[in-house]
Amino acid sequence: MTSDPRIPRNPATPPDKLPVGKAELRKQLLAYRRALAPDTRAAWDQALCANVLAWQDANQVRELGVYWPLRDEPDLHLAYAELARRGVRLLLPVVVARHTALEFAEWTLGEAMVKDTMGVAVPADLRMTAYPPALLVPCLGYNRHRFRLGYGGGFYDRTLAAAPRPATAGIAYRCLQADFPDDPHDVALDVMLTESA
Numbered sequence: 001m002t003s004d005p006r007i008p009r010n011p012a013t014p015p016d017k018l019p020v021g022k023a024e025l026r027k028q029l030l031a032y033r034r035a036l037a038p039d040t041r042a043a044w045d046q047a048l049c050a051n052v053l054a055w056q057d058a059n060q061v062r063e064l065g066v067y068w069p070l071r072d073e074p075d076l077h078l079a080y081a082e083l084a085r086r087g088v089r090l091l092l093p094v095v096v097a098r099h100t101a102l103e104f105a106e107w108t109l110g111e112a113m114v115k116d117t118m119g120v121a122v123p124a125d126l127r128m129t130a131y132p133p134a135l136l137v138p139c140l141g142y143n144r145h146r147f148r149l150g151y152g153g154g155f156y157d158r159t160l161a162a163a164p165r166p167a168t169a170g171i172a173y174r175c176l177q178a179d180f181p182d183d184p185h186d187v188a189l190d191v192m193l194t195e196s197a
Helices: 022-034 038-059 077-085 155-161
Strands: 063-065 089-094 103-107 113-115 121-123 134-138 167-171 191-193
Touching: 038 077, 038 167, 038 191, 077 089, 089 121, 103 121, 134 155
Parallel strands: 063 089, 063 134, 134 167, 167 191
Antiparallel strands: 089 103, 113 121
């Protein structure tokens, strides 16, 4: 037994030992992320928040597409609060229809929220706006080429295929790096932010 906080509770098969098929890989990564101990997740989220803030400062991002966490994604609300304090305009993605790119709505922390058609939280008062110049992109998994694995809906792929392409920072726990092939429609992220880098 070890007290190392980086060891997940009841760990599943490590991502680097997972099968190649993306459908099975998604199931394995979801199970692996779900098995993380709450105190480990909280510590990693805090470190990720610090790395997001450092990335924003280094790139002087003034308008940023963020995300509302679901399915055990890293919770960056502490970073969002600091970004808002710094004067960064925050936008949340909105699914307007299946098989389309994401749209974005201006968001203020603390405002009333509702669920969109995909069950994701969006502002009750939708103030739709132009695409942001930079995005935080949640990743279920990622590979060494900075390609992300999402839930399979293709919303971020379609969003990143549009021009002009926003600057992108992928968000994931480091333990979810996996070996999977790059598909032709995939778009590499500019940088991956984890709890350690």
